[in-house]
Amino acid sequence: MAVAAVVTFAATYLTLRLSRKHSIMPEIRERDVHTDPTPRIGGLAMLIGFLISLAVAASLGWFRSVFEDPIHILAIASAATLIAVIGVLDDILDLDWTIKLAGQFMAAGILAWQGVQIVSLPIGGLVIGSYGVSIVVTIFVTVLVMNAVNFIDGLDGLVAGVVLIGTSVFFVYTYLLAQQTSPTNYFNLASLISAIVIGVCLGFLPLNWHKAKIFMGDSGAMLLGLLMATSALAVTGQVDPGAVSTSLLAPAFLPLVLPLAILMLPLLDLTLAVLRRIRAGKSPFSADRKHIHHKLQDFGHSHTGSVLVFYLWTAVISLSALALLFIPAELVLALSIASGIPVLVYTVWPVIKRRRKRAKSK
Numbered sequence: 001m002a003v004a005a006v007v008t009f010a011a012t013y014l015t016l017r018l019s020r021k022h023s024i025m026p027e028i029r030e031r032d033v034h035t036d037p038t039p040r041i042g043g044l045a046m047l048i049g050f051l052i053s054l055a056v057a058a059s060l061g062w063f064r065s066v067f068e069d070p071i072h073i074l075a076i077a078s079a080a081t082l083i084a085v086i087g088v089l090d091d092i093l094d095l096d097w098t099i100k101l102a103g104q105f106m107a108a109g110i111l112a113w114q115g116v117q118i119v120s121l122p123i124g125g126l127v128i129g130s131y132g133v134s135i136v137v138t139i140f141v142t143v144l145v146m147n148a149v150n151f152i153d154g155l156d157g158l159v160a161g162v163v164l165i166g167t168s169v170f171f172v173y174t175y176l177l178a179q180q181t182s183p184t185n186y187f188n189l190a191s192l193i194s195a196i197v198i199g200v201c202l203g204f205l206p207l208n209w210h211k212a213k214i215f216m217g218d219s220g221a222m223l224l225g226l227l228m229a230t231s232a233l234a235v236t237g238q239v240d241p242g243a244v245s246t247s248l249l250a251p252a253f254l255p256l257v258l259p260l261a262i263l264m265l266p267l268l269d270l271t272l273a274v275l276r277r278i279r280a281g282k283s284p285f286s287a288d289r290k291h292i293h294h295k296l297q298d299f300g301h302s303h304t305g306s307v308l309v310f311y312l313w314t315a316v317i318s319l320s321a322l323a324l325l326f327i328p329a330e331l332v333l334a335l336s337i338a339s340g341i342p343v344l345v346y347t348v349w350p351v352i353k354r355r356r357k358r359a360k361s362k
Helices: 002-021 042-059 070-093 097-113 131-151 158-181 189-208 217-238 254-262 264-279 292-299 303-323 329-347 349-361
Strands: none
Touching: 002 042, 002 189, 042 070, 042 189, 042 217, 070 097, 070 217, 097 131, 097 217, 131 217, 131 264, 158 189, 158 217, 158 254, 158 303, 189 217, 217 254, 254 264, 254 303, 264 292, 264 303, 292 303, 303 329, 329 349
């Protein structure tokens, strides 16, 4: 995590300097919120941070069990490199959406083909169908997560912060689950990928916070989505389904619930965007300025305020899901409502403020 943070920060700074020196700054688009030309290939720095961190982990004896099967690691590194390169090309050349989608399927296909796929879930030793079914489901889930993360990339610090919060919660879950299922070895692929993603986000955020000096672009957003999906998929292969305590039924469902909880807002935004565009007779991947983060600004939130709304809801939803590890579902529901009310008030605060103003003026 520390290595990923330091390397990513240094790589992001160098990418920023090179982008400015060689004027690699795309023109401002109609849907963009920023007004000054800004480099949009920060995903390249994030890829460097990921690959170097992975190499460092391989040299440490602690992670020997993770690197026993190098095919999985090579598949993840190859898929990450492919999706980041496609993203960079899109950020610079504005590729057709069909080419970008094909690249996403190729990256997801590399993972599934080399065995980084949904194998089983710790729910009574449930096995996911046949090998073919597993590959199809894995590819679909990976492409879905990549696009969900990419679709919310519209404000400074939004994606990096949301992924940082969500992946931190997922890291805690994978670590605690490893303690229960393999008490002699807490080191597993899911925790390693999550730790590196956290570090990458920490290293990138300082230069991406409002006003951002550099954007992660499609390369960074799709890379983070791919790695989030990979860590979730790895749980199903790294954890022995039969080893999960039968007394902890709710936690056993977390490999399904937690990734969905973390990505609830991005998935909601993705669904609404696809439906909206199809209804308008457009491609589901055509860009517009009607995402949830845009709506929050139209609602009256500032740039930073809109980002904080996403942060708060991501924290409430993902922490509520994680709480199922420790306390009964009924109590989790009560705590979720109690913590969700102030976040809801903050979300609608601009409306409350406007109504108060109107009432005073009358």
